[in-house]
Amino acid sequence: MTISDSSLSSADVDQARSESALRTVTALVGSYLGLSIVTLIAIIAFRANPSMVNAAVWIRGSIVVASAALMFVFARRASGGAQRAFLRVRLISGIMLVAIVVIIALPGTFPLWMKCEQAACGILLLIVVILVNGRRLRSFFATR
Numbered sequence: 001m002t003i004s005d006s007s008l009s010s011a012d013v014d015q016a017r018s019e020s021a022l023r024t025v026t027a028l029v030g031s032y033l034g035l036s037i038v039t040l041i042a043i044i045a046f047r048a049n050p051s052m053v054n055a056a057v058w059i060r061g062s063i064v065v066a067s068a069a070l071m072f073v074f075a076r077r078a079s080g081g082a083q084r085a086f087l088r089v090r091l092i093s094g095i096m097l098v099a100i101v102v103i104i105a106l107p108g109t110f111p112l113w114m115k116c117e118q119a120a121c122g123i124l125l126l127i128v129v130i131l132v133n134g135r136r137l138r139s140f141f142a143t144r
Contacts, residue, residue, distance in 0.1 A: 029093075033072045035117065
């Protein structure tokens, strides 16, 4: 059966598209978490090199892993229909995206490799922010 099948109602199609968007959000947040974990491993591996790892890198790397793990849990719960988890994904993704923009813009505090990693995280989160703040998912959770 395809979405264009006339036996499907408009509500069924909307539900399927919303569920697909939530799976995409969960996959993007999972990618963000994976990249953050790899970054923390790199921080640990290069901790003896102060030009690559400073106190700001340690702090930011730890915060990002923790927030990404929480956001992943919330994204999974939102995929199951949890409205509060969806709200948390919306809030955390927006806050972290703003923080990433600030980190990239700050001169000198973070090494170039960290800014590049944060830019990659920012791209993932930008897509998440667009999806979770879009009309489709907001409407999906407003009707629950």
